[in-house]
Amino acid sequence: MAELTYRDAVARGIAQEMTRDPDVVFLGEDVAKAGGVFKATVGLYEQFGPLRVRDTPISEQAILGAAMGAAMTGLKPIAEIMFSDFIAVCFDYIANEFPKSRYMSNGQTKCPLVVRTGNGAGSRFGAQHSQSVENWCMMIPGLKVVAPSSPVDVIGLLAAAVRDPDPVIFFEHKSLYATKGEVPDGEIVDRLGTAKILRPGKDATIIALALMVPRALEAADILHREHGIDAEVVDVRSLVPLDTQTILNSVGRTHRLFTVEENPRLCGWGAEIVSIVADEAFYDLDGPPVRITTPHIPLPANDFLEDMVLPTVNRIVETVKRSLGS
C-alpha cells in the first residue's frame, strides 16, 4: 500500500502495461522528454526509451491516425491528446475510423488502442481548454469511454483499457491530477463497465463522474451530518459500457436519483442514465430524477465565474435537500 497522486498513477499504469507487453507503445505531444504538460508521464521515456515512448509533432490527426494504423497491425498504442478539447481537431478518427474498423472489415481489423486525454475545468483555462467532453465520445457506437476519479482507478482502468480489444477513450480529469489516494502494491487490473458504490445509503442515489465524485462524497457527508439524509454515492467510472445493473439496483433501494455532471446540460451523460432509469425502473422512483449540471454555456476564464457554474458541494446538498423536501 502506498499513497500516490492521480498524476503519478497515470505513469505507473502505463509503466505496468509497457512492462507486461512489449507491443504497448506510447505517443503524444511533449509526453516523453518533458514528461507531459501535466507531468503525468514523467520517467516513462527514461524507463522504456525513445522507440516506445515518443514525442510527436503538434499533429493530432496524424497521432490518432498513426495509432490506429499501428493498432490494426498488432501494436497496442496509447496516444495522448493533451487537452480533451483538442479531440475536436482529430474527431474523424474517433468518430469514423476507430469505431467502425472492426464493423466494416467483417472483424478482420481491430483497433485495440487507448486515447488518454486531460478533461475538465477548474484551472481558469477558458472556453477552449476546460470542457468536459466525454459525451462527444459516448454518443458513438463502437467506442468505449472511461473516466476514473481516483489514483487506484486510474491504474486499474487504464490497464483494462490497454488490454481491451477495442478503442477506449480515457478521460483523466485535470483538476484531479494533484489529488492523492491509497494504492496497493503490485499489478492492478480493473474491469471496464463496472460502477463503484463509494458510499452506501438508503435515501437517495447520487451518481457522479470524475471531479464530481469527490464533490458528491463531500455533499453526502454533509447531507448525513446536517440534514439526516443518507445518500448513496455511485462513481459511474465507465460510460460505455455502462453498469446499468448497479445503477438500477441502487435506485431500487433508494427510490431517488440524482446525477452530478460537469458537462454542459444538453446531452450530458446523466440524461442517458435518467432515460434508462425512467425506462426500466420508473415505478421504483418516488420522485422525478434530478440532474445537477453545468449550465449550457461555454466556460469563462474568470475564476469566480468558473467556480460559480460548475456543480459545487453546496449546490448538490441544496438540490438533494430541496428535492427530498427536508
Place this chain on the structure above:
Amino acid sequence: MAVAKKTQAASPAAARSASADKVKPADFSKEQELQAYRDMLLIRRFEEKAGQMYGMGLIGGFCHLYIGQEAVVTGMQMTLKKGDQVITGYRDHGHMLACGMDAKGVMAELTGRRGGYSKGKGGSMHMFSVEKGFFGGHGIVGAQVSLGTGLAFTNKYRKTDNVCLTYFGDGAANQGQVYESFNMAELWKLPVVYIIENNRYAMGTAVHRSSAQQDFSRRGISFNIPGEQVDGMDVRAVKAAGEKAVQWCRDGNGPYILEMMTYRYRGHSMSDPAKYRTREEVEKIRGEQDPIEQVRQRLLKNKWVSEDELKKIDAKVRDVVNEAAEFATHDPEPDPSELWTDILR
C-alpha cells in the same frame, strides 16, 4: 500554356527563388526608429508586468509571454493600413498592443475583470478587437491559419486591397489545416501573409525534434507560394520583408510566407521549468540579438536621442503599463449575468 505549367510543377523551387530573393533591410529614419523603440518597449514592459502579476496571483490560467519576439509584430504592423486584419494564436498580447488595442483592456482581460476586452470571460488567450482589425486570440494550435485564410477571402470577395496577416508558430506549422489553407489560398489567390514565428521551440520541443523540414519558408513550395526567412530580431528586416509580402498580396498575386527567425526568452507559459534549453542559450541571444537593444544602440550611435531622452520614453511607457496594471487590479469582477451573454443571439 500547358508547357509553362509543367515547368512550374517540375521546379517549384525556381518559382520560389525568383520571387523570394532576400530583401536587404533599408535603414530606418529617426522617426521610424523611435516608433519601433516605443512600440517594442511597450510590449516588453507590458509582458514583464503581466509576468509579475501572474506571480502575485492576480492572473490565473495560461499566460504566454511574447518577450524576445517584439520586433516581429512591430515591424509587420508598420506595413499595414486601415482595413487590414491580424489574427494569431494564444501568444497574443504583443499582437494586440501592436494593433493599437488599449493596454488597460488587455491587462484587465488577463486579470479576468469586466473592463477586459472579453469582459473577463476570454482570458489571456482569447481577445478580439474588430475595430482595430484584430481577430483573436485562439487557443487551438493552428486553428487561426484557416480563419486568417477566410478573412483574406472576404478581402478578395469585396475587391478591397486589404491583406490579412496570419501568425502562427513553428509548432503549429505541423498541423494539417495549415497545408489545406496554403493550397486553398494559392488556388484562389487570397491576400494572406502567413507569418511563421519560428522561436525554435513548441512548448518543450525544439524544432529539430518535431520538424522534418526545418526551413519553414519552404513549406509553401509545393503549392507555389513564395516564402522567405527573415531576421525576426531586426525590426528593419521584418518591415522590409513585410512590405514586399504585403504588396505582393495587395497586387492580387495570392499568399506569401514569411518565416520569422525569432526567440522567446521566457517559458512557454508561466509554469515551464525550461529543461529543454540552457540558460546560456537564452543569455547569448538576449545579449547579442535583443530587438529593442538593437534599436536603442542605433538611436544612440546616430546621436538621434540622448540617454536622457530614452529614459523619458521609458518612463512614459512604464506609466502606460502601470496604469493598465492599476486598472486591471481594481476593476470589478464581471457580473454573473455575463455568463449568459454573447452565446447565441
